[in-house]
Amino acid sequence: MTGTLILVGSAFLASTVEMVEALTIVLAVGLTHNWRTALVGVLAALIALAVVVGALGPSLVNYVPIETLRVVVGTLLVIFGLQWVRKAILRASGLKAMRDEGKLFEQELAELEAIPVASGVIDWTGFVVSFKGVFLEGLEVAFIVLTFGANSGRFGPAATGAGLAVALVCTVGLLVHRPLTRVPENAIKFTVGVTLVAFGTFWGGEGVGVNWTLGDVTIPLLALAYGAAAWLMVLTLQRQSRVSPVPSGVQQ
Amino acid sequence: MMRWPRAFGRFWYDFIVGDSIVLAIGGPGVLAASYELARSIDQAVLQLLLPAAVIVTLAASVLWRAE
Numbered sequence: 001m002t003g004t005l006i007l008v009g010s011a012f013l014a015s016t017v018e019m020v021e022a023l024t025i026v027l028a029v030g031l032t033h034n035w036r037t038a039l040v041g042v043l044a045a046l047i048a049l050a051v052v053v054g055a056l057g058p059s060l061v062n063y064v065p066i067e068t069l070r071v072v073v074g075t076l077l078v079i080f081g082l083q084w085v086r087k088a089i090l091r092a093s094g095l096k097a098m099r100d101e102g103k104l105f106e107q108e109l110a111e112l113e114a115i116p117v118a119s120g121v122i123d124w125t126g127f128v129v130s131f132k133g134v135f136l137e138g139l140e141v142a143f144i145v146l147t148f149g150a151n152s153g154r155f156g157p158a159a160t161g162a163g164l165a166v167a168l169v170c171t172v173g174l175l176v177h178r179p180l181t182r183v184p185e186n187a188i189k190f191t192v193g194v195t196l197v198a199f200g201t202f203w204g205g206e207g208v209g210v211n212w213t214l215g216d217v218t219i220p221l222l223a224l225a226y227g228a229a230a231w232l233m234v235l236t237l238q239r240q241s242r243v244s245p246v247p248s249g250v251q252q
Numbered sequence: 253m254m255r256w257p258r259a260f261g262r263f264w265y266d267f268i269v270g271d272s273i274v275l276a277i278g279g280p281g282v283l284a285a286s287y288e289l290a291r292s293i294d295q296a297v298l299q300l301l302l303p304a305a306v307i308v309t310l311a312a313s314v315l316w317r318a319e
Contacts, residue, residue: 071283076268078306079279083270086313139263197306204283205302209290212299222303229307233314 004157006195006219007148011161014144014192017185018137019169024101024179025133028108031177032115033126040122041130046166048131049138053145053159060150067207073147074204080143081196085230088190093237098186101179141165144196151203194230198222274316278309 030038060069090096115125141162149155202212202219212218269276282305289298 075280075283078283079268079275082275082279082306082310082313083272085310086272086275089310089314143267197310200279201303201306205286205299208283208287210286210298210302211295213296218299225303226307226310230310233311237314 007152007154007157008161008164010192010195010199011141011144011148011158012165013161013188014196015141015162015165016169016183017188017192018141019165020101020179020183020185021099022134022137023169023173024105025108026130027173027177027179028105028112029126029130029133032109032112033123037123037126038130041127042134042170044127045131045134045138048135049142052139053142053155056146057149057155060146061153064150069150070203070207072207073151074200074202074207076143077147077196077200078204079200080140081193081198081200084189084193085197085226086193088186088193089230089233089237091186092190092234094241095237101183101185105179148199151199190230191227194223194226197226272313272316274313275309278312279306282306282309 026038026042029041064072087096091098112126112129145155145158145162148158152158198219201222205212214221282302285305286298286302289301293301
């Protein structure tokens with residue numbers, strides 16, 4: 001039960017971060033070109049992502065030996081999760097500027113306003129921008145759903161978490177028509193990154209021959225240890241960055 | 253014709269390497285070392301050593317950027 005909740009929660013939080021980033025692009029397309037184009041782009045990207053997960057998921061489980069899967073997935077999760085944690089540490093300590101959805105939205109608007117809107121039902125440029133925004137951000141979510149699903153043998157919990165996040169961000173986006181600047185993106189990235197590294201270490205470790213004495217209980221313990229270590233790094237770097245100036249600007 | 257393979261390669265490069273080569277090498281390196289050690293050292297030690305090595309890898313990548 002706890003494992004299922006962690007799977008749903010991790011997929012939900014990771015998807016929320018990615019979908020908030022995608023929403024900024026979709027809103028810019030909707031406001032500068034037209035809403036029909038923006039929404040058709042979103043729909044096409046979600047279908048494409050569902051096809052990727054639907055096609056790869058069963059193949060991974062049915063044809064790849066579980067030991068191989070654990071090593072490959074564990075390695076990828078460790079790399080991917082560490083990248084998120086590293087970025088969150090640098091942002092929290094002031095060594096890297098925070099992502100500013102408001103500024104990115106303004107930039108996206110300016111770029112799209114410079115492109116003439118095609119007449120017709122669907123504006124092709126707007127469609128491509130909207131599709132790419134959702135598809136590329138969604139690929140990271142698809143990766144998490146696939147890896148979690150393949151290793152646990154159940155795609156339901158991770159897919160449910162991702163689906164809930166997509167529904168929530170789409171609903172809020174439709175209601176407010178503004179980029180979601182108040183979402184604590186860095187804190188979410190920090191939490192999800194730590195969780196991904198914990199899962200990656202656990203599964204990758206099992207794949208290379210580590211017998212975790214505590215079984216599944218090891219995963220939250222690993223997450224706590226990684227979280228504490230990462231937090232210590234933030235505190236250390238914050239102390240150091242008081243001496244040197246903080247960089248400014250918009251980060252992707 | 254070459255655009256798709258290039259885009260595919262770029263996607264995987266960004267995905268694996270991102271902006272830290274230390275993590276791209278260190279992550280798999282830690283698991284490879286654990287594979288070797290799994291047959292020669294005590295499991296209890298290995299269970300502590302693997303997460304510790306992951307933390308050292310993270311610290312190295314952060315320090316690399318911080319400097």
